[in-house]
Amino acid sequence: MPEASTIEEGKAVNTGRRWWHRWFRTPGELRKLGVVGINMRNARFLLPNNPRRLYELVDNKIRTKALAEEQGMNVAETYGVVRTPHDANRIDKMLGENDAFVIKPARGSGGKGVLVIDSKNGKNFLKPSGVELTPGDLRNHVSNILAGLFSLGGKRDYALIEYRVRPAALLTALSFQGAPDIRVVMLHGYPVMSMLRASTKESDGRSNLHQGALGIGIDIATGITVRAIHHGKPITIHPDLGIALIGVQIPEWDTILRMSVKCQEMTGLGYLGVDIMIDETKGPLMIEVNARPGLAIQMANGIGLMKRLESIVEQHRTHPNVDMHAKIRFAQTHFHAELPPLQAKE
Amino acid sequence: MSAQAKLLTAVALLIAVGGGLAFFKSTKLGVPFWEGERVDEWLVEARVSFVATGRDVKARLALPSIAMKRGGGQESGSLDYSFDVENNRGEYTAFWSSGPRDGGQSLYYRVRFKEGLDSGGEPMPAFEKPNPPDIPRLPGSLGAAANSIVTKAKKVTSDPDSLFVNLFKQINSSDASQEHLIVKRYYEKEDRANPGIAMGIELLGLAGVSARPAYGVRLTDQNSGQAPVPLVEYFDGAFWKVHDPADPSKVLDGREIFVWHRGGGALLDDVTGGENSRVTFTVAKDRIPLAMLTDLRNSPLLISTILALPVSERAVFRYIVLIPLGAFVVVLLRNIVGVATLGTFMPVLLALALLEIKPLQGILMFSILVGAGLWFRFLLSRMNLLVVPRVAACVVIVTLLMILMSVVSYQLGIVSGIKITLFPMIIIAWTLERMSLIWEEEGKRNAITQVSGSVFVAVCAYHFMKVTQIQYWAFYFPEMLLILLAGILLIGRYTGYRLSELIRFKSFSNA
Numbered sequence: 001m002p003e004a005s006t007i008e009e010g011k012a013v014n015t016g017r018r019w020w021h022r023w024f025r026t027p028g029e030l031r032k033l034g035v036v037g038i039n040m041r042n043a044r045f046l047l048p049n050n051p052r053r054l055y056e057l058v059d060n061k062i063r064t065k066a067l068a069e070e071q072g073m074n075v076a077e078t079y080g081v082v083r084t085p086h087d088a089n090r091i092d093k094m095l096g097e098n099d100a101f102v103i104k105p106a107r108g109s110g111g112k113g114v115l116v117i118d119s120k121n122g123k124n125f126l127k128p129s130g131v132e133l134t135p136g137d138l139r140n141h142v143s144n145i146l147a148g149l150f151s152l153g154g155k156r157d158y159a160l161i162e163y164r165v166r167p168a169a170l171l172t173a174l175s176f177q178g179a180p181d182i183r184v185v186m187l188h189g190y191p192v193m194s195m196l197r198a199s200t201k202e203s204d205g206r207s208n209l210h211q212g213a214l215g216i217g218i219d220i221a222t223g224i225t226v227r228a229i230h231h232g233k234p235i236t237i238h239p240d241l242g243i244a245l246i247g248v249q250i251p252e253w254d255t256i257l258r259m260s261v262k263c264q265e266m267t268g269l270g271y272l273g274v275d276i277m278i279d280e281t282k283g284p285l286m287i288e289v290n291a292r293p294g295l296a297i298q299m300a301n302g303i304g305l306m307k308r309l310e311s312i313v314e315q316h317r318t319h320p321n322v323d324m325h326a327k328i329r330f331a332q333t334h335f336h337a338e339l340p341p342l343q344a345k346e
Numbered sequence: 347m348s349a350q351a352k353l354l355t356a357v358a359l360l361i362a363v364g365g366g367l368a369f370f371k372s373t374k375l376g377v378p379f380w381e382g383e384r385v386d387e388w389l390v391e392a393r394v395s396f397v398a399t400g401r402d403v404k405a406r407l408a409l410p411s412i413a414m415k416r417g418g419g420q421e422s423g424s425l426d427y428s429f430d431v432e433n434n435r436g437e438y439t440a441f442w443s444s445g446p447r448d449g450g451q452s453l454y455y456r457v458r459f460k461e462g463l464d465s466g467g468e469p470m471p472a473f474e475k476p477n478p479p480d481i482p483r484l485p486g487s488l489g490a491a492a493n494s495i496v497t498k499a500k501k502v503t504s505d506p507d508s509l510f511v512n513l514f515k516q517i518n519s520s521d522a523s524q525e526h527l528i529v530k531r532y533y534e535k536e537d538r539a540n541p542g543i544a545m546g547i548e549l550l551g552l553a554g555v556s557a558r559p560a561y562g563v564r565l566t567d568q569n570s571g572q573a574p575v576p577l578v579e580y581f582d583g584a585f586w587k588v589h590d591p592a593d594p595s596k597v598l599d600g601r602e603i604f605v606w607h608r609g610g611g612a613l614l615d616d617v618t619g620g621e622n623s624r625v626t627f628t629v630a631k632d633r634i635p636l637a638m639l640t641d642l643r644n645s646p647l648l649i650s651t652i653l654a655l656p657v658s659e660r661a662v663f664r665y666i667v668l669i670p671l672g673a674f675v676v677v678l679l680r681n682i683v684g685v686a687t688l689g690t691f692m693p694v695l696l697a698l699a700l701l702e703i704k705p706l707q708g709i710l711m712f713s714i715l716v717g718a719g720l721w722f723r724f725l726l727s728r729m730n731l732l733v734v735p736r737v738a739a740c741v742v743i744v745t746l747l748m749i750l751m752s753v754v755s756y757q758l759g760i761v762s763g764i765k766i767t768l769f770p771m772i773i774i775a776w777t778l779e780r781m782s783l784i785w786e787e788e789g790k791r792n793a794i795t796q797v798s799g800s801v802f803v804a805v806c807a808y809h810f811m812k813v814t815q816i817q818y819w820a821f822y823f824p825e826m827l828l829i830l831l832a833g834i835l836l837i838g839r840y841t842g843y844r845l846s847e848l849i850r851f852k853s854f855s856n857a
Contacts, residue, residue, distance in 0.1 A: 024848040035851050037843040039681060044841060147734065149783070211789055232853050299854065 034304025036295060041271075045187065045309060049270020050291050057267050058289040061160055062106045067266045073259060074285050076102070076277075082159040088142045091161065092135075100164040103138070105145040105157045109290075111206050113150030115141050116164060116179075128177055128205065165285060168251060168278045174198045174216070176240040178205035182218070182250065182276045182284075184260040185293050185305070188316040189324070191257050191331045192308050194218045195300040196225060196250065201240045214238065215300030216245050221336030223253025227302045234302070256284050257331075261324045263289050273297075301337070308335055353839055357832040364828030377822060380815070390563050390604060391456045391628045391658065393571070396620035398447035403427075405453060406615035407625065408561075408607040409438040412466040413457045424453040435473070437609050451620065459604075466605035467562070467577070467588030467598040476581055479551035488532055491525035496553045506555045506582040513549050514578075514594035517542045540576045543591055547578060556581040560588045560608040563627040565601065570628040570658045579608050628658040665698060667820040668811045670827050672697050675807040677837050684846030686792075687800040688780050695773050696804035697811060705808055709801060711751065712774070716797070719744050719778040720785075727782070741775045 020026070030037075036045075058064050068075050079101060080094025081087075095101060099120040105113040117125045117133070125133045133141075142159045144150070151157040167179045174180055178199030185192045195215050199205050202212030209215050214235070217227040228235050228245040236246050250256070260274040263286060273293025278284050298305055315330060322330075372379040394407055409431065422429050427442045442453050484492050499516070503509040516526060529549075533541040543559060550557040557580035564575055577598075579588045588598060588605050598605065606627070607613045617623040655663070672694035679685045687693055700708040722743045726736055777797065785793040810816065819826050 021852060024852050025854060027843050027848065030843055030848065030851055030854070033851075033854055035843075035847075035854060037841075037847045038684070039844060040841040043839060210792070232850070234853070299851065302854070304854075 030304075031306075034306035034308075035298055036305040036309065038295065040306075041295060045271040046292060049188070050272070054267060054269050055291050058269065058272070058291045059109075060106050061104070061108075061288055062158065064267075064289055068263070068286050071262055071266050073262055073266075074282060076165055076279075076285050076287065077163040079161045079163070081106070082142050082146065082161065085143055085146060088139045088146075091138065091142070094161055098163070100166075102162050102164050103142060103145070104160050104162070105150040106160050107151035107155065107157050108145075111208060113141075113145055116205075118164070165277045165279045165287075166281070168280045170248070170251060171196070171198075171278055173241070173243055174214075174238060174245060174248065176200050176205075176238070178203070178207060178213075179277055181207055181287060182256060182278070183290075183293065183297060184256065184274045184276065185272075185297055186260055186264045186274060187271050187309055187312045189261050189264040190312045190315070190327045191220050191260055192312065192335070193297050193301055193303070193305060194220060194256075195297050198238070198245075200230070200238070209294075209296045209300075214245065215296055216248075217297075217301030217303075217337075218250060219337040220257075221332040223250040223256070224248065225250070226337045227300060229299050232299055251278060252284050254328075257328050258324060259284055259286055261327055265324070303337070350839075353835060357835055360828045360832040360835070364825045364832070367825040368823045371823065371825075379823075387458050387460055387631070388565055388604070389456060389458045389630045390565075390606070391454055391630075392606070393626050393628065393658070394442075394453040394455075394614060394617070394623065395626070396451055396617045396623035398449060398451050398620050400446055400448050401619040402443070402445055403447050403451070403617070403619035404441075404443045405617040405620065405623070406442075407440045407453070407455060408611060408613050409440050409455065410457060410466055410604070410606045411436055411438055411609070412464065412605070413459050414438045422453070422455045424451075427453065437611075439615075447619070465562075465588075465598040465600035465603055467560070467579075467603070467608065469582075469585035469587045470608075471585055472581065476556045479554065479556045482548040482551055484529075484532070484548075488529060491528045492549060492552055494525050495523075495529065496549055499549075500553055506550075506580060507587075509553055509555060510546075510550065510557075510578075510580050510589065511594045513553075514542075514546050514591045517546055518592065518594075543576050543578055546591055550580060558610040560605060561613045562588075562590070562598075562603045562605045563629060564603055565629055567630045567661060567664075570661045571626040572629070574606065574613055574625055574627065575603065577605065577608075579610075628661065630661055664817075664821065665701070667824055667827070668698065668701070668817065669694060670830055671811050671816060671820060672807040674830050674834055675810050676803055677834050679803045679806060681837055681840060682844060684844030685799045685803055686796050686846075687803050688777060688784075688796045689800075692773060692777065693800045693803035693807055696800065697807035699773065700804060700808040701811060705805060709805070712801070714751070715744060715747055715774050716777055716781065718747055719774065720782055723778055723782045737775065737779050740778050744774050744778065 025033075056063065057067065062081060065075050065078060079096070079098060080091070082091065082094075100118050102117070103115045108114065115138075116128055117138075118128045119126045121132060123135060125135075125138060127133065145157055145159040148156045165179055167175075171180045174196070175198035180196055180198040182194060182196050184194040195217050197207035197209065198214045198216060199207055200212050200214060204211070207213045209229075212231065215229045216225045217229075218224070219226050225246055225248045230239060236244060238245055256276055256278075259276060263274045264272060267289055269289070269291055271291075271293075273290040275287040275290065276284050277287050295305070311334060319326075368379070371377045392407060394405055396405070414431075414433075422440060422442075424442060427444045430441045432439045432441055440455050482492070483489075495513075495516070499509055499512045503512050516523075517530070529545060530541065533545040533548075536544065540559075547557045547559065557578055560577040560579040561574040562577045564572060576591070577588050578591050579586050581587075586608070588608050590596065590598060590603070614623060614625050673691065675697075676687070676691060676693055680687065680690070696712070702708075703711070719740060723736075723740055726739055731739065777800075781793050781797055784796060
């Protein structure tokens with residue numbers, strides 16, 4: 001192992017604001033900050049490390065979950081899989097005694113087509129927002145999933161009915177409705193960067209950053225939140241809930257890191273994002289693996305990915321056979337962030 | 347070899363081959379490299395098609411004497427036929443013959459001439475005074491009606507020219523007199539192809555003016571396989587003149603129409619040994635001096651490329667060679683600028699559609715159709731339809747909207763509205779479906795950004811494809827597309843920031 005030292009992460013090159021920062025940043029500045037662009041991500045990290053044939057493992061949630069269960073990983077319990085329109089009539093049987101559940105397309109992406117049901121009211125189902133759905137509405141949603149409305153490329157799809165995660169109280173406090181999830185970006189099995197995605201009134205329970213959800217950067221070493229952004233701008237307080245977003249300790253951080261590394265090992269993908277939710281009773285649950293993780297995580301952390309990725313590439317080249325614990329230790333010693341002051345500047 | 351080295355070798359190879367071929371073509375074969383050096387030429391190809399019936403085949407096609415006399419620039423193309431041109435006192439006829447044949451046959455004859463010359467319908471002195479025209483024999487009351495028309499027309503006209511104009515104006519007009527209707531109906535029964543022309547010629551004969559049919563070709567490269575345009579040639583006492591009966595007072599314009607055959611006689615003599623014979627014309631504007639072209643056509647496959655094809659097939663390539671250019675613009679705008687678009691190559695299709703209609707009108711039509719379709723789509727989504735029926739319903743609605751728009755724009759006198767039917771229907775239906783999905787799933791901001799991104803890319807691609815120099819290269823130097831391919835490969839390895847990312851990450855750091 002090389003000597004433990006924090007990698008210089010661009011903070012030193014802050015030369016103050018220039019007039020053009022209001023509009024854009026020059027390529028030179030972004031390069032100094034170590035920001036990775038889409039082209040760079042695809043050409044240097046995605047294409048060489050993620051062979052096409054492995055995508056099927058992660059694009060199909062049924063397969064991902066089966067893999068994860070083989071590895072003894074905690075996942076949201078599957079109540080049933082709807083494969084044909086005929087199955088749609090058996091949803092009641094699949095659910096059994098469970099009144100709260102989630103229906104999602106097996107091949108969906110970006111939270112498309114995910115329907116969360118909190119409880120039942122007689123025959124009808126209640127969404128977290130209080131909207132009531134009839135059994136007919138539910139069947140309709142399922143048949144849309146089967147027809148491929150939400151899947152990549154419009155292919156026919158299956159609907160997955162599973163346990164509705166009840167996020168730990170600590171996390172629900174950070175989110176306006178919706179269930180916040182944790183994204184860990186991995187390269188060669190090393191955790192690189194992570195963030196928490198929390199919904200706002202604007203994002204309507206979804207955790208997509210471009211729909212107005214919050215991205216909250218998490219320090220890899222400690223699991224403490226360090227920075228938050230809303231529409232690309234740094235904030236410190238939740239815009240709807242007024243709660244401080246910085247300095248929150250994510251529970252069971254070590255479990256989360258181990259889970260992420262296992263996901264990399266079981267899928268074989270070199271570069272990936274792992275999505276994890278923390279249930280108040282079951283602890284961290286692996287939700288999905290993403291073979292094309294986005295770049296907004298850099299904004300949430302205020303740090304470019306480049307230097308971390310490069311140091312991992314170098315470490316992986318010189319130490320190809322390291323175990324999970326060594327990888328986590330490497331990430332924790334090299335990628336820890338300094339905790340910013342709790343108070344907002346403005 | 348590393349990926350980098352492979353890429354660079356491929357790029358170098360592509361540029362060498364593409365550039366080398368283009369260089370060879372322009373220096374050794376003399377194909378002008380710059381568009382400005384070209385000579386605009388019209389290339390008119392007559393295609394005689396018929397179904398051979400298993401006997402010896404003979405076919406005779408009248409040829410344009412004006413082009414024949416000018417010399418150079420004609421050729422025939424037909425496999426294994428013996429071919430001859432007969433010259434009978436300045437009237438030329440192509441003569442094909444062959445042994446027994448079966449099945450569909452096509453004979454080609456190409457003529458090329460510089461743009462903007464005579465139409466070939468100019469007044470032509472008669473070698474000898476034509477015989478007085480035959481008096482048409484019309485049965486009973488028809489004869490009286492025809493005589494009455496001619497007498498009336500003669501009263502208000504002074505010479506054959508004005509008589510010609512007067513008679514054909516009456517034939518063309520929709521509110522004709524009782525006598526006209528009777529005579530017209532007779533000719534419609536007699537001559538189904540061109541009743542108006544047959545009637546005009548006979549009425550002229552009745553008035554003592556010799557007249558006969560002639561045939562022309564419209565000089566536009568819009569439609570391939572046009573039928574011969576029927577014209578009328580009449581004798582004004584000293585000269586034979588060819589006029590278009592649809593616009594009788596106008597002298598034929600050499601930029602719009604070319605008279606293929608005049609001087610009487612049929613355009614295509616009955617084909618012996620064949621059935622269903624007909625002549626169609628394909629017109630193309632060509633930009634290479636003739637001598638070069640014949641050289642090129644005989645050169646190896648690699649060099650002659652598109653130019654070796656018959657004109658009708660070549661017309662299709664005019665659009666096809668533009669698709670790679672559009673694809674290049676898409677790659678540039680998506681990977682270097684970072685414009686978000688709906689689907690990857692939808693903008694290219696849209697740009698091709700814009701080439702057919704004017705861009706402003708095209709975009710207007712597109713916005714109206716998409717806007718209205720989207721609105722209907724939301725009405726439909728309230729009914730909770732399944733996906734496929736919903737897309738199908740969208741297609742039906744968009745079709746109806748297109749019909750409606752065509753009718754409305756026609757009624758308003760904007761004729762180009764009719765062309766909208768050419769607008770690729772699929773693009774719109776598909777855009778609607780994608781856009782409404784994104785609208786629901788990612789919000790209207792994203793949907794609108796992506797659609798306007800697509801339109802923006804399409805307009806850029808359109809302007810790129812519209813540059814005549816670039817069209818010229820793509821068409822005459824298709825090997826230069828290899829250089830474009832090299833460019834695309836290079837962009838494929840571009841790992842720098844997209845322009846949009848400079849904005850996206852503008853508030854970076856300063857935590």
